[in-house]
Amino acid sequence: LTSHESGKLSEALSHVEHELAAIWAPDEGGPPKARVCTANLVVVASGSRRAGAVALVDQLQTADVARTFLVSLDPKLPPWAMSTEVSARCQKDGEGLLCSERIDLSLGAATVPRAASVVSSLCVAEVPTVVLLLEAAPAILTAALIRDAARLVVDSDIIGLDAVTALARGTHAHIVDLAWERLLPIRNQIAACFDDERLRASVTAIRKLTITTTTTEGGAPAPHARLLVGWLASRLGWRLVSETSAFDPLHGAIEIELAWVLRGEHRPGALVSVELEALLGDASVHLAISCDPASGTLHVVRSAEGVGVETSTLTGAPQPASELVDRAVAEPLRDAATRQALFAAAGYPPGQVVVPHASASTIH
Amino acid sequence: MPSTVPSNPLREGTPDERTAPPCSFVVFGASGDLTRRKLLPALYNLALSHALPRGFTTLGVARRPKTDDSFVEEMRDAVSKYSRRKPLDENAWSELSKGLGYVQGSFEAAGTYRDLKARLERSDAERATAGSRVFYLAVSPADVLPIVRGLSEVGLLPRPSGEPNGPFARVVIEKPFGEDLASATALNRELNRYLDESQIYRIDHYLGKETVQNIIVLRFGNAIFEALWNRSHVSHVEITVAEDIGIEGRGKFYEKVGITRDIVQNHLLQLLTIVAMEPPVAMDPDAVRDEKVKVLRAIRRLEGREVLTNVVRGQYARGVVRGDVAPGYRQEPDVDPESSTETYVAMRILIDNWRWSGVPFYIRAGKRMYKRAAEVAVHFRSPPLSLFGGAMAQGRGPNSLVMRVQPDEGIALRFDTKVPGAGMGMREVSMDFRYGTAFGPSSPEAYERLILDALRGDPTLFTRSDEVEAQWRFIDPIVAAWKQMDAPVALYEAGTHGPREADALLERHGYHWRQP
Numbered sequence: 001l002t003s004h005e006s007g008k009l010s011e012a013l014s015h016v017e018h019e020l021a022a023i024w025a026p027d028e029g030g031p032p033k034a035r036v037c038t039a040n041l042v043v044v045a046s047g048s049r050r051a052g053a054v055a056l057v058d059q060l061q062t063a064d065v066a067r068t069f070l071v072s073l074d075p076k077l078p079p080w081a082m083s084t085e086v087s088a089r090c091q092k093d094g095e096g097l098l099c100s101e102r103i104d105l106s107l108g109a110a111t112v113p114r115a116a117s118v119v120s121s122l123c124v125a126e127v128p129t130v131v132l133l134l135e136a137a138p139a140i141l142t143a144a145l146i147r148d149a150a151r152l153v154v155d156s157d158i159i160g161l162d163a164v165t166a167l168a169r170g171t172h173a174h175i176v177d178l179a180w181e182r183l184l185p186i187r188n189q190i191a192a193c194f195d196d197e198r199l200r201a202s203v204t205a206i207r208k209l210t211i212t213t214t215t216t217e218g219g220a221p222a223p224h225a226r227l228l229v230g231w232l233a234s235r236l237g238w239r240l241v242s243e244t245s246a247f248d249p250l251h252g253a254i255e256i257e258l259a260w261v262l263r264g265e266h267r268p269g270a271l272v273s274v275e276l277e278a279l280l281g282d283a284s285v286h287l288a289i290s291c292d293p294a295s296g297t298l299h300v301v302r303s304a305e306g307v308g309v310e311t312s313t314l315t316g317a318p319q320p321a322s323e324l325v326d327r328a329v330a331e332p333l334r335d336a337a338t339r340q341a342l343f344a345a346a347g348y349p350p351g352q353v354v355v356p357h358a359s360a361s362t363i364h
Numbered sequence: 365m366p367s368t369v370p371s372n373p374l375r376e377g378t379p380d381e382r383t384a385p386p387c388s389f390v391v392f393g394a395s396g397d398l399t400r401r402k403l404l405p406a407l408y409n410l411a412l413s414h415a416l417p418r419g420f421t422t423l424g425v426a427r428r429p430k431t432d433d434s435f436v437e438e439m440r441d442a443v444s445k446y447s448r449r450k451p452l453d454e455n456a457w458s459e460l461s462k463g464l465g466y467v468q469g470s471f472e473a474a475g476t477y478r479d480l481k482a483r484l485e486r487s488d489a490e491r492a493t494a495g496s497r498v499f500y501l502a503v504s505p506a507d508v509l510p511i512v513r514g515l516s517e518v519g520l521l522p523r524p525s526g527e528p529n530g531p532f533a534r535v536v537i538e539k540p541f542g543e544d545l546a547s548a549t550a551l552n553r554e555l556n557r558y559l560d561e562s563q564i565y566r567i568d569h570y571l572g573k574e575t576v577q578n579i580i581v582l583r584f585g586n587a588i589f590e591a592l593w594n595r596s597h598v599s600h601v602e603i604t605v606a607e608d609i610g611i612e613g614r615g616k617f618y619e620k621v622g623i624t625r626d627i628v629q630n631h632l633l634q635l636l637t638i639v640a641m642e643p644p645v646a647m648d649p650d651a652v653r654d655e656k657v658k659v660l661r662a663i664r665r666l667e668g669r670e671v672l673t674n675v676v677r678g679q680y681a682r683g684v685v686r687g688d689v690a691p692g693y694r695q696e697p698d699v700d701p702e703s704s705t706e707t708y709v710a711m712r713i714l715i716d717n718w719r720w721s722g723v724p725f726y727i728r729a730g731k732r733m734y735k736r737a738a739e740v741a742v743h744f745r746s747p748p749l750s751l752f753g754g755a756m757a758q759g760r761g762p763n764s765l766v767m768r769v770q771p772d773e774g775i776a777l778r779f780d781t782k783v784p785g786a787g788m789g790m791r792e793v794s795m796d797f798r799y800g801t802a803f804g805p806s807s808p809e810a811y812e813r814l815i816l817d818a819l820r821g822d823p824t825l826f827t828r829s830d831e832v833e834a835q836w837r838f839i840d841p842i843v844a845a846w847k848q849m850d851a852p853v854a855l856y857e858a859g860t861h862g863p864r865e866a867d868a869l870l871e872r873h874g875y876h877w878r879q880p
Contacts, residue, residue, distance in 0.1 A: 034798075034800070034801045035801065036800070036802070036803070037801075038802055038803065062684060064802060065802070093800050094771075098800055098801060106763060191372060191374035191375050194372050194374060195375070201372060203374060233786060235373045235374055236373060304393055312386075312494075313492060314417070323414075335377055337377030338377065349663060
C-alpha cells in the first residue's frame with residue numbers, strides 16, 4: 001500500500017500509474033502474479049462516511065474481483081489537493097497469486113469536477129464500470145462518473161426514491177437499487193402466488209392492495225411501499241390515479257391502502273405486511289404476507305377458491321449491503337423491470353411534489 | 365402440446381432465486397469419504413452462500429455407531445479441512461450444525477428406516493422441513509436397491525402429488541449406475557417400482573463442473589462459435605481425461621471395472637454429448653437431455669474387429685510420476701499379476717448425424733499419466749488455400765479451441781499470427797481465458813451446484829434413465845469384443861502420455877494428440 005498527496009492532479013495520476021506498475025513488476029523469486037478483474041468498481045462516499053465506505057469496500061474486495069476505486073470528498077484537504085492510496089489484495093492460486101487492485105482517491109473540494117477524468121483514465125479497458133453511490137454526491141461528480149458506467153448501484157432507502165429516479169433518467173446505465181433488491185423476497189412471494197397455472201389469470205384481476213409499513217418521518221409513503229405499488233402498476237398496466245386508487249383498463253378500479261403501525265425499534269418505513277385480493281368472475285384469491293423486519297422472516301398465507309389454503313414460512317436474515325452490492329456487481333443483469341418500476345414508483349402518489357433528498361441513514 | 369396459459373407478468377425481470385425450499389437432506393453412507401470430502405463441505409458452502417433455508421436438516425445414516433454429537437464433531441473437522449472457503453465461518457457452521465444428526469443402522473434392517481422416519485418427522489415438526497426430503501445414496505451400487513426399498517416400505521418415498529409446492533421425496537444416486545446395459549436396465553426397472561423417474565437424480569459430478577456447464581454457454585450463448593461447430597469447419601475433436609494418480613488402493617474395484625466403465629461410460633460420454641448436441645429448444649431438463657440422448661443414439665457402435673482398429677486399451681507399467689517412482693498396475697495391491705484390466709483407453713468415435721458426419725471424436729482417459737488434465741479440444745480445418753505455405757508454414761497447426769475442464773480451468777483459442785519482422789513468418793499463439801483470473805480462484809464445487817439442483821428439483825444436470833442405457837449400449841460391445849478376441853493390452857510407462865498404439869490411432873488419419 002502506498003499513499004501520495006499532490007496539488008496537481010496529473011502528478012497524482014502519474015503516481016498512481018507508477019504504483020500500479022510496481023504491483024505488477026516481476027518479483028524476483030516471488031510467486032507469479034495475475035490480475036483478476038471483471039469490472040471497475042467505483043465507490044463514491046463523502047468524507048464523513050468514509051470509514052463506513054472503507055469497511056464496505058474491504059468486504060466487497062473479498063468477493064468481487066474488480067479494480068476498485070473509493071472516491072471520497074475530504075474537507076480537510078487543501079481545495080486543489082488529491083490524496084491517493086494504491087494497494088492490491090492477493091489470494092493464493094496454486095503456485096501463483098491472483099490480485100485485484102484498489103485505488104483510494106480523497107478529493108479536495110476544488111478537484112471534484114475533475115475527479116471523473118482521473119477515474120476514467122485509470123479504469124481497466126474492456127470490462128464494465130460499475131458506480132456505487134453510497135449517498136448523494138455532488139451532481140457534477142456523479143454525472144461525470146456515471147456517463148460511461150455500465151451499471152449504477154444506488155440505494156433509495158438512503159438517497160431517496162426521487163433522487164434515484166432522477167439519476168436513472170439521466171443515464172443509460174443499468175440501475176440497481178439496493179432497496180428494490182431487498183424487496184426481492186416479497187416480490188417473489190407475490191409473483192409465486194400466480195405461478196400456479198390455475199390462478200394465473202387472476203393476476204390481472206387484482207382488486208385491492210394493502211401495504212402496511214412502520215411510520216415514516218412526516219407521514220410520507222414509505223419508499224418500499226411506493227416501490228411495490230410501482231412494480232405492480234408497471235407490470236400489470238395500472239394507471240395510478242391517487243394515493244388510494246389505480247385503474248386497470250380491463251378490470252376497472254383497484255383500491256390501494258397504505259397503513260401504518262408504530263415504528264417501535266424498527267427503522268422508519270419498514271415493510272410489515274402486504275395483502276392483495278383478486279377477483280376473476282366468481283373466483284377469488286387472497287394473499288397475505290407478513291414480514292418481520294428484524295429477522296427477515298416472511299409468513300405467507302394464500303387462499304383461493306377451488307385450490308384451498310396454503311401457508312408457508314420463509315426464514316432468512318436481512319442481507320447486508322456488501323452481499324447486495326456483490327450481487328449487483330457480479331450477477332448478470334436480468335431485472336429489466338427495475339427501471340419501469342422505479343419510474344412508476346416515482347409517480348406514486350400522483351401529484352406529489354418531487355423533492356430529491358439525501359436523508360442518509362446508516363448503511364445496512 | 366404447447367401450454368395456453370399466459371406467462372406470469374410478475375415474473376418478468378425477476379431473477380431466478382437459487383435457494384432451496386424447506387427440506388431435509390439424508391446421506392446414506394455418512395461414514396464414507398465422499399460425505400467428508402465433498403457432501404458436507406458442499407452443504408456448508410451452500411449455507412455460507414445463503415442458498416439453504418433456515419431449518420435445513422441433514423441426517424447421516426451409516427452402520428458405524430456414532431452419536432449426534434460425535435457426528436457433528438467429525439463433520440466439523442471435515443468441513444474445516446475440505447471446504448473451499450476457509451477458515452470455518454462459525455455462524456454458518458452453527459446454523460448448519462443445529463440441523464445435523466446421525467441415524468445408526470444397517471441398510472438391510474427395517475428398524476433403520478423406522479428410526480430415520482421418526483427423526484424426519486421430528487424435524488418436520490421442530491424445524492419446519494415441510495415433509496420434503498432428498499436422500500443422497502453415497503453407497504456402493506449393491507446397497508442402492510435395499511435402501512430404496514427400505515425407504516419405500518416405511519412410506520418415505522411417496523410418488524409426486526402434482527401439487528406445485530407440495531412435499532417431495534427425491535433420491536440421488538452416485539455412479540456407477542449399473543455395470544453394463546442389462547444391469548442398468550434392471551436397476552432402472554427396479555427403481556421405477558418405488559419411484560417415479562422424476563424423483564431419481566443420477567449424479568455425474570462432471571456435469572456440475574462450471575467448466576462443463578460453460579461449454580453449453582460458450583456454444584449457445586455466443587453466435588461466433590456455433591456457426592463453425594459442424595463438419596464443414598471442424599476437422600476433429602479430442603476429449604481427454606487424464607489423471608496422474610493410480611488406483612489408490614481400489615484394486616478389487618478396478619479389477620472388476622476398468623477405466624472404460626469407471627470414467628468413459630459416464631464422464632467422457634457426457635462431455636462428448638455436450639460438445640456434440642444440437643441446441644436444445646429450452647434450458648429445461650427434458651429439452652437438454654433429449655438432445656444429449658440423440659447424440660448417444662447417433663454414435664456409430666463399435667463391434668467385433670472394429671473395436672480392435674478404433675479402440676486402444678492400455679495399462680500402466682512401472683514408471684516415474686511427478687518425480688516419484690510409481691508401481692505398475694499389476695504390482696498394485698489386490699490386482700491380478702496377469703491382469704488385463706485397462707487403466708487407459710483411447711477411442712475413435714464417429715457420430716452419424718447431419719452435423720458431425722465424418723468428423724472423428726478422439727477420446728482418451730488414463731491413469732498414472734504425466735499430469736492431471738481434462739479438456740476438450742475442437743480442431744478446425746486448415747484454410748482452403750495456403751497463402752503462406754512452403755517454409756513459412758512449417759510447424760504450424762490448425763486453429764483449435766481448447767476448453768480446459770480441470771485444472772487451470774479456462775478456454776484458449778489458438779491461431780497463427782505474423783512474427784514481427786520483414787518477412788511473413790507465422791507462429792501459433794493463443795488467446796487465453798482463465799477462470800481464475802476472471803472470477804477469482806474460488807468457484808463453487810460441482811457438488812454444490814448439483815446438491816442445490818436436487819434440492820430445488822432441477823434434474824437438467826442429472827442423467828436420465830434412457831441416457832444411462834444409451835451410454836451402456838455403446839460401451840457393452842467394446843468390452844465384449846475385448847473379451848471375445850482377447851484384445852491386446854498396450855503397456856505404457858507410468859508418467860507418460862499413454863501407449864504408442866494410441867498415438868498410432870490418430871497418426872493413421874494424419875492427426876496427433878494434443879499434449880495438455
